[in-house]
Amino acid sequence: xxxxxxxxxxxxxxxxxxxxxxxxxxxxxxxxxxxxxxxxxxxxxxxxxxxxxxxxxxxxxxxxxxxxxxxxxxxxxxxxxxxxxxxxxxxxxxxxxxxxxxxxxxxxxxxxxxxxxxxxxxxxxxxxxxxxxxxxxxxxxxxxxxxxxxxxxxxxxxxxxxxxxxxxxxxxxx
Amino acid sequence: xxxxxxxxxxxxxxxxxxxxxxxxxxxxxxxxxxxxxxxxxxxxxxxxxxxxxxxxxxxxxxxxxxxxxxxxxxxxxxxxxxxxxxxxxxxxxxxxxxxxxxxxxxxxxxxxxxxxxxxxxxxxxxxxxxxxxxxxxxxxxxxxxxxxxxxxxxxxxxxxxxxxxxxxxxxxxxxxxxxxxxxxxxxxxxxxxxxxxxxxxxxxxxxxxxxxxxxxxxxxxxxxxxxxx
Numbered sequence: 001x002x003x004x005x006x007x008x009x010x011x012x013x014x015x016x017x018x019x020x021x022x023x024x025x026x027x028x029x030x031x032x033x034x035x036x037x038x039x040x041x042x043x044x045x046x047x048x049x050x051x052x053x054x055x056x057x058x059x060x061x062x063x064x065x066x067x068x069x070x071x072x073x074x075x076x077x078x079x080x081x082x083x084x085x086x087x088x089x090x091x092x093x094x095x096x097x098x099x100x101x102x103x104x105x106x107x108x109x110x111x112x113x114x115x116x117x118x119x120x121x122x123x124x125x126x127x128x129x130x131x132x133x134x135x136x137x138x139x140x141x142x143x144x145x146x147x148x149x150x151x152x153x154x155x156x157x158x159x160x161x162x163x164x165x166x167x168x169x170x171x172x173x174x
Numbered sequence: 175x176x177x178x179x180x181x182x183x184x185x186x187x188x189x190x191x192x193x194x195x196x197x198x199x200x201x202x203x204x205x206x207x208x209x210x211x212x213x214x215x216x217x218x219x220x221x222x223x224x225x226x227x228x229x230x231x232x233x234x235x236x237x238x239x240x241x242x243x244x245x246x247x248x249x250x251x252x253x254x255x256x257x258x259x260x261x262x263x264x265x266x267x268x269x270x271x272x273x274x275x276x277x278x279x280x281x282x283x284x285x286x287x288x289x290x291x292x293x294x295x296x297x298x299x300x301x302x303x304x305x306x307x308x309x310x311x312x313x314x315x316x317x318x319x320x321x322x323x324x325x326x327x328x329x330x331x332x333x334x335x336x337x338x339x340x341x342x343x344x345x346x347x348x349x350x351x352x353x354x355x356x357x358x359x360x361x362x363x364x365x366x367x368x369x370x371x372x373x374x375x376x377x378x379x380x381x382x383x384x385x386x387x388x389x390x391x392x393x394x395x396x397x398x399x400x401x402x403x
Binding site: 116119120122123126127129130134148149151152155156159162163 | 211359378379380382383384385386388390392397
């Protein structure tokens with residue numbers, strides 16, 4: 001996740017100070033990994049240096065940092081560019097699970113055991129996400145669904161590999 | 175303590191060995207996913223467990239509501255169907271509702287077959303339709319409902335008799351993923367509220383994620399993942 005772009009996107013709604021930005025970010029995107037204050041302020045100072053945000057006065061009151069930041073035209077252009085550029089699809093070609101299966105076969109250990117252990121671990125995580133989804137709002141549901149679909153893809157691969165493990169054993173031992 | 179316990183189950187259809195020394199244990203109130211690839215024998219395992227299909231070898235024991243241990247595999251057809259009607263509930267992929275009856279009558283049917291008066295049976299049926307959020311289709315026939323509504327009606331029918339075990343064979347197989355998830359949520363919530371165990375046959379990991387644990391069937395052999403570790 002590009003934190004700079006996320007903060008810029010949040011600033012499009014109007015000027016905010018650092019603490020407020022952190023709170024908005026954590027609420028929307030940071031349930032599992034909230035931002036550190038240090039990250040917020042270092043990102044803001046980089047955005048400031050690059051002319052993507054500007055200082056928009058200081059808010060009266062208590063608190064560590066009441067300086068307000070506003071997005072600039074260059075910042076808006078930057079957000080637009082980011083949103084319209086697709087994220088690079090993961091190629092998923094470096095696969096630890098595949099390596100474990102092959103190494104189990106090469107060393108005469110049970111590859112099925114490796115696959116079963118992994119399936120159980122995946123399903124445990126999927127159960128936790130499913131429970132969280134049931135108790136959560138739409139944002140929770142969508143975030144959990146993203147994870148669930150990816151884990152499901154892994155599980156389908158585990159199942160397919162389990163079905164072909166004898167064939168794979170014959171190939172790797174050749 | 176186990177509610178349902180199968181040991182050494184084998185079942186062949188002609189030359190095809192569907193089950194080969196398979197076993198499974200279901201405890202009261204738990205949701206167990208039976209997983210495995212197509213043709214692995216998971217539906218045959220469910221049918222043997224539920225007393226729909228007699229295995230060639232092996233035993234199935236069930237602890238009934240009096241706490242007595244009963245061997246399904248030693249019962250005659252009549253005893254098995256009595257047990258299925260009174261202690262078990264069933265949800266299949268589709269085709270389980272009587273098309274000529276309304277949804278309300280469908281849900282009330284198992285109670286009527288047990289001799290309950292129409293008024294009482296329909297009152298209980300209406301409550302269950304409401305719990306599954308389909309009271310709106312009570313007076314419609316199954317053919318007039320959507321796939322997701324039909325499955326919820328089927329779940330209401332499976333639960334209306336207060337069964338100890340629900341057998342669900344690919345209950346979301348004919349539904350899109352949103353409807354499938356809703357159906358799974360409602361099924362597992364209702365089962366947990368009533369204390370019914372669920373034996374859930376599925377090849378979909380996201381459906382299995384609604385379970386408490388999984389049993390994997392491969393080449394007709396089952397492997398209880400939790401107990402094996």
